Amino acid sequence: MRWRFPVLLLATLLTGACDRRAAPPPGEAPTDLAAVAAGFCTEHGVLEAVCTKCNPALIPVFQAKGDWCAEHGFPESICPIHHPERGGKPAGDVSADPAPADGTRIRFKTLETARQAGLETVAAVERPNAFGISAVGRITYDAARVAVVNARAAGVVRAIHVDVGTKVRRGVPLADIESATVGADQSKLAASQARMEIAEGNLKRATDLHAKGIVPSKEVLAADQEFKAAKAEHTSMLQALRVVGTSTEDGAYTLAAPLGGIVTQRNTSIGTLVEAGQTLFEVVDPSFMWAEIDIREADLSLLRVGQAVVVTVDGLGDREFTGRIDYIAPAVDPKTRTVMARARLANPDGILRANMYARVRIAAGDARGSVAVPRKAVQRAFDVSLVFVRLAEDSYETRRVEVVPGSGELVELAKGVRPGEIVVTEGSFLLKTETLKGSIGAGCCEVETKK
Secondary structure (H helix, E strand, O other), X not given: OOEEOOHHHHHHHOOOOOOXXXXXXXXXXXXXXXXXXXXXXXXXOEEHHHOOOOOHHHHHHHHHOOOOEOOOOEOHHHOOOOOHHHOOOOOOOOOOOOOOOOOOEEEEOOHHHHHHOOOOEEEOEEEEEOOOEEEEXXXXXXXXXXXXXXXXXXXXXXXXXXXXXXXXXXXXEEEEEEOHHHHHHHHHHHHHHHHHHHHHHHHHHHHHHHHOOOOOHHHHHHHHHHHHHHHHHHXXXXXXXXXXXXXXXXXXXXXXXXXXEEEEEEOOOOOOEEOOOOEEEEEEOOOEEEXXXXXXXXXXXXXXXXXXXXXXXXXXXXXXXXXXXXXEOOOOOOOOOEEEEEEEEEOOOOOOOOOOEEEEEEOOOOOEEEEEEEHHHOEEEOOEEEEEEEEEOOEEEXXXXXXXXXXXXXXXXXXXXXXXXXXXXXXXXXXXXXXXXXXXXXXXXXXXXXX
16 A cells, blocks of 8 residues: 555645745844744745645646736745745635644654553543433523613613522512603693593583483584593503503603513613613513534434423533433534524523533433544544554544533544544654644654545
8 A cells, every 4th residue: 555645634634735944034034943943945935735836736836816916936825025024824724624634644764762651541432422412501590580671761760679690580670760751641641631531521411411402413423522532641641651550640651671570681780871771771581491412413413302302411410400301403513513492491490501511311212322532542633533543553534523522531432433443542643743743843753644
């Protein structure tokens, strides 16, 4: 079997292609050791990994992307002449995924070097997963138990009866607001009350006179219409003031808690002029919370509304909260490739709090097997989890894995390693540095990919 570096791997792992010892012209490129360590081509004043002067094979790649300065022979995004403010670095990451590719192989230069490296290995084991689906999520408020309290009419806050953290019952006063608008409406209400009483008296009198044959029936009809109009106007004004919350006749109204719970926001103070619709308080009932769960796309076939869930939360030890899936989102998140599911959790003592990180197990029928490895076998490179599988005493293969959240010394892998494969535990960090030697420079191994 032959081994070689593909062109794309060279773009991110290229080492030694530029002459780091060359002295740059004054003021054009950094010459300090930090710049060299950061992978800087001091000869041409750009990042070594994308230096097209030293790596002409990269030129067609940048030309194909439309990122090319023909005048100076550099990618336009890092051209030190056109963009000196960037210091030879791209405005964004030129590599969409700088972590080592799945299947990247690391081979020690000699068998003796491999033995001296002190690597320790264990076999990946298969264990039953009684819950079916493992996922992560977050604790949020139950949206049906969150109340946002707004100012009903413009005015000045005259009294505040609660503060953040106050436990309230439904109907408890939160604040008193004096409002010219409410005062005008109260005056109109009084006028409509007087008009209705007069109209009612006129209707009674017209009805009595008509019974005696003194007035025609059309005067009775006119009096009845006037009374109904006055009554409708009075009812409308009365209902409008009830919505505002007024219970006095001094041009003020009271905001009351629409539900029992805890005041989590107070956005006003005494003497503040508020506008109609302005949010002044938030009241939350935390006796029930939601767990919003991120389900992997690969597990969707196992997910159903009504499935039981067990939730544990960082910071609360081994305490478990149970619930059932009551909602599954109809769309997959295009960035994370997960689907949001939701479960309602009882929280009688209020120990669950919004935005807590949650680990979730979901019952999904019969138990299925999963692969487990020691936690120290898993390494992180950028945003990727890696495990190194032994192929021979001096040869190892990089596997990109998907780690199922959990606690303990063994971690479950959703993909990437098969039961019985030998994985590296002690020394796995050394192998990771080799796959990233374009930026670290460990240099004791050959990093290669299969053709």
